[in-house]
Amino acid sequence: MKQKQRSSLRPVFVDSVPDTKLMDADALYVSMTYATAIHMCACGCGNETVTPLAPDEWRLIYDGETISLAPSIGNQRLECGSHYWIRRNRIVWVPDEKRRWIASLKQAMRKAIRRLLRSRTPPLYRADRDGRVRLRRGLGI
Numbered sequence: 001m002k003q004k005q006r007s008s009l010r011p012v013f014v015d016s017v018p019d020t021k022l023m024d025a026d027a028l029y030v031s032m033t034y035a036t037a038i039h040m041c042a043c044g045c046g047n048e049t050v051t052p053l054a055p056d057e058w059r060l061i062y063d064g065e066t067i068s069l070a071p072s073i074g075n076q077r078l079e080c081g082s083h084y085w086i087r088r089n090r091i092v093w094v095p096d097e098k099r100r101w102i103a104s105l106k107q108a109m110r111k112a113i114r115r116l117l118r119s120r121t122p123p124l125y126r127a128d129r130d131g132r133v134r135l136r137r138g139l140g141i
């Protein structure tokens with residue numbers, strides 16, 4: 001079910017995370033019991049976005065009125081590819097330019113890794129018959 005893109009979310013503190021079918025698309029559910037926040041993707045694609053709260057996952061800031069989550073929410077695994085921050089209840093979209101830059105960076109890294117895996121560069125050193133290790137000749141260095 002396609003819904004409209006959100007510009008803000010309303011924090012709702014719950015004991016346990018509600019069933020997807022019962023989730024309000026405008027709500028950011030926070031369960032301290034399960035150290036988890038969950039909301040429907042802000043693009044309106046209808047996918048739920050689970051953000052576990054942990055030192056190496058997401059951090060939640062509640063100022064008594066609004067909620068911020070860090071780092072950004074990246075739904076790159078979903079088809080929609082949404083990427084945004086939640087700051088003081090507001091959805092702040094990562095600019096397209098930045099998304100393109102990140103995408104091109106990832107592509108360049110994949111290319112470099114493939115090239116590295118394909119390369120048949122001989123080892124720089126070889127062991128002599130007497131067991132001494134020498135720099136291989138013909139490397140131009």
Ligand SMILES: [Zn+2]
Pocket residue numbers: 041042043044045046047075078080081082
């Ligand atoms: Zn989405």
